[in-house]
Amino acid sequence: MAVLHIIRTSAFNDNDLQQCLQVTNESDGLVLIDDGCYNLNHPLLIAFMTEHPSITVNIVQTHANARAITLNETDNELANNIHIIEISELPALLFNYTSSLTWQ
Amino acid sequence: MKQKSIAIINSQSPYHSTNGKDALDIALIYGSFEQPVSLFFQGEGVRQLISNQAPESIKVKDYLATLSALEFYDIDNIYVCQTSLKQRSLAADFHISNATVLNESEFSNKLHEHSVILRF
Numbered sequence: 001m002a003v004l005h006i007i008r009t010s011a012f013n014d015n016d017l018q019q020c021l022q023v024t025n026e027s028d029g030l031v032l033i034d035d036g037c038y039n040l041n042h043p044l045l046i047a048f049m050t051e052h053p054s055i056t057v058n059i060v061q062t063h064a065n066a067r068a069i070t071l072n073e074t075d076n077e078l079a080n081n082i083h084i085i086e087i088s089e090l091p092a093l094l095f096n097y098t099s100s101l102t103w104q
Numbered sequence: 105m106k107q108k109s110i111a112i113i114n115s116q117s118p119y120h121s122t123n124g125k126d127a128l129d130i131a132l133i134y135g136s137f138e139q140p141v142s143l144f145f146q147g148e149g150v151r152q153l154i155s156n157q158a159p160e161s162i163k164v165k166d167y168l169a170t171l172s173a174l175e176f177y178d179i180d181n182i183y184v185c186q187t188s189l190k191q192r193s194l195a196a197d198f199h200i201s202n203a204t205v206l207n208e209s210e211f212s213n214k215l216h217e218h219s220v221i222l223r224f
Contacts, residue, residue: 001216001217001218001219003215003216003221015147015148016115016147019115019146019147019188022146022185022187022208022211022212023146023211023212023215023216024212025212025213025216027216098219099218099219099220099221100221101113101221101223102223103223
């Protein structure tokens with residue numbers, strides 16, 4: 001079953017991202033929302049994206065903007081693979097997966 | 105219609121918040137309605153299973169003892185993340201007898217077998 005992982009916290013603050021990535025497989029997707037946007041620059045996510053280029057990573061535009069996170073000013077060389085979405089697109093995105101799992 | 109299977113992930117240490125007890129209550133409710141439910145313990149959640157804890161010494165109710173009642177509700181699928189145990193230097197010394205320790209990929213695969221995942 002494909003899972004959409006909704007990540008709301010920063011890996012610089014807690015262990016949730018690490019636990020999430022341990023249970024993410026090739027059919028799953030990730031969405032960075034709220035403080036989860038800070039993970040863009042976290043080595044764990046960067047390493048994960050390098051190892052699993054086919055797994056879609058989404059980020060909510062307004063949540064990133066609120067935190068002055070811009071995709072073209074990041075250490076994450078794979079920032080171009082990140083799919084920017086509006087929060088209003090999240091419900092539709094959910095229907096692409098069997099279930100969702102929120103990490104908060 | 106295919107029956108939905110529920111996975112409940114316990115991610116918090118036993119006395120950090122009411123999450124551990126809430127998760128257990130929900131598992132028992134699903135069980136009492138004969139819905140297939142599996143329990144997963146990951147991160148700090150693995151600490152809920154460690155034996156010889158004494159919550160009464162801090163005047164806290166021992167809800168962990170209820171974990172032993174799961175088999176009466178036909179909840180036998182209890183999985184523990186091996187990586188989480190190792191990171192915390194914990195032995196698989198649990199106060200319940202029917203927990204299975206899984207390595208990282210086994211744990212992930214097992215979780216993906218369920219159609220609904222709740223995380224506490």
